Amino acid sequence: xxxxxxxxxxxxxxxxxxxxxxxxxxxxxxxxxxxxxxxxxxxxxxxxxxxxxxxxxxxxxxxxxxxxxxxxxxxxxxxxxxxxxxxxxxxxxxxxxxxxxxxx
Numbered sequence: 159x160x161x162x163x164x165x166x167x168x169x170x171x172x173x174x175x176x177x178x179x180x181x182x183x184x185x186x187x188x189x190x191x192x193x194x195x196x197x198x199x200x201x202x203x204x205x206x207x208x209x210x211x212x213x214x215x216x217x218x219x220x221x222x223x224x225x226x227x228x229x230x231x232x233x234x235x236x237x238x239x240x241x242x243x244x245x246x247x248x249x250x251x252x253x254x255x256x257x258x259x260x261x262x
Contacts (some may be wrong), residue, residue, distance in 0.1 A: 160221040161233040169240045176247050182256055184247060191246055198242040199235075206230050206238075 177184060184191075205228050209215050220230035 162223060165233060165236055169244055173240060173244050173247060178250050180251060184250060187250055191243060194246045195239050195242050202238045206234060
């Protein structure tokens with residue numbers, strides 16, 4: 159369960175706060191978020207599956223909820239999706255900040 163707690167504290171809570179404060183602006187970029195997540199999954203899933211099979215890294219069963227899809231725990235898919243969402247959110251908010259700062 160440690161993985162879910164980590165995701166909650168460091169990924170989901172920041173996303174919730176950033177979206178709560180900026181939802182009108184961020185909703186303009188629905189397609190951007192979708193494309194970012196799709197590309198992240200396309201590139202990350204094969205890499206993670208290979209890395210687990212090659213024993214480069216592991217997901218100990220006592221650190222996740224036990225739902226395994228394609229050799230990866232469900233939390234790893236959540237990680238790929240929501241870290242991509244968090245990074246995309248931060249980049250778009252930085253874009254907004256610098257645009258408003260340079261164009262008063």
